[in-house]
Amino acid sequence: MATASLKRSDDPLDTTVRLVTPERIVFQYPLAGPFRRYFAYLIDFAIVLAAVVIASLTLIVLSLGSQSGVGPIFVAYFVIMWGYRGFCEAVFNGQTLGKRALGLRVVSERGVPITGAQAVLRNLVGSLDGTVPYLIRPDLTSLLLLTGLTSMLLTRKFQRLGDLAAGTMVVVEQRRGRAGLIRVEEPAVVALLPWLPLRVEAGPELARALSDYVNHRARLPRARREEMALHLARPLSVRYRLPENVPADVVVCAFYHRVFVGE
Known part of the structure; x- marks a missing residue:
């Protein structure tokens, strides 16, 4: 089993995690710090918001403005808000559109790609640390984001609650074409x-x-x-x-x- 250790504490905020394989090959992954991840979060938040607005307008048009469209709108809101991140990370190997734009990727604590179960779990728990935005209650989202930020600052791998539950971390992707x-x-x-x-x-x-x-x-x-x-x-x-x-x-x-x- 691979073991992980960190560099000295005088590293910059986006520090590096070292992983040693059973063959004694050492890999280094630059860890994504809170600030870089926050900008990726803002991109994903804008995408979720746009998707909710487009879905709502589409359903209003299809229902001809009647009250029968209210129920489907809430369903679409729930599916997009809760499913966007989990779906993207499961299908696109640990990346949402925001993470892709910032060059970030979710991997397991061993440095290997995450599974679909890990993607779903880390985002379900994300409802407790602000990762899943509550568009109806932005004040609640802001409060929960502080919980997630506190968790990242108190863990050596900048893990929020969802990462701790799923055994994952977010790294800066090193592209090799x-x-x-x-x-x-x-x-x-x-x-x-x-x-x-x-x-x-x-x-x-x-x-x-x-x-x-x-x-x-x-x-x-x-x-x-x-x-x-x-x-x-x-x-x-x-x-x-x-x-x-x-x-x-x-x-x-x-x-x-x-x-x-x-x-």
Whole structure:
């Protein structure tokens, strides 16, 4: 199981959480502080408000202004207010439109993508810390937002009540586009590829470890490459029954090729 620790307390407010995988690969995630998350909240609040207004006007028109449209309006209000964040975070891998605009993402405390259950739970509990806006009672929303802010300031990972309940945290996303894909075509790597399946499935931690290593290996001397790649290459070699005495650097590069390039 991955363990997490924080940097020293003299870090800036948007600090960094360190996660260590069983393969001894260390990942660093910049944590999103309260202020950055608040701007994302304002964007989502505006979207929810606009959606409620549009839905209400549409239902009024469809009901020809009669009182029969009042009930559906309250239903639409409830569904949008309570469902927007949970739906977006479950479907779009931890992001609402506001979080996407600010480069934020909800992940589990282990640094892996959240599940649908976690997305729903953190937003249900969000009714207690102001994340779910009460458009009819803005004064109540403001009071509950103070509860959420207090919770974030008292926890090392800036977790509000919903995050504590669901075991999640909000990080600043580090985008890695496929435009930066590196093709490793060294003869030893190409010779090892037939030993691997055409497509190797890798979780987010393994994929990130492979990507980070290959993107930085050119700066390292050969001995240092072997030292760094060994912890990752050893369990992969055993799992896929690769030939013995293959350099760890070659193994990691071959897996990188299969995970990101395929072929």
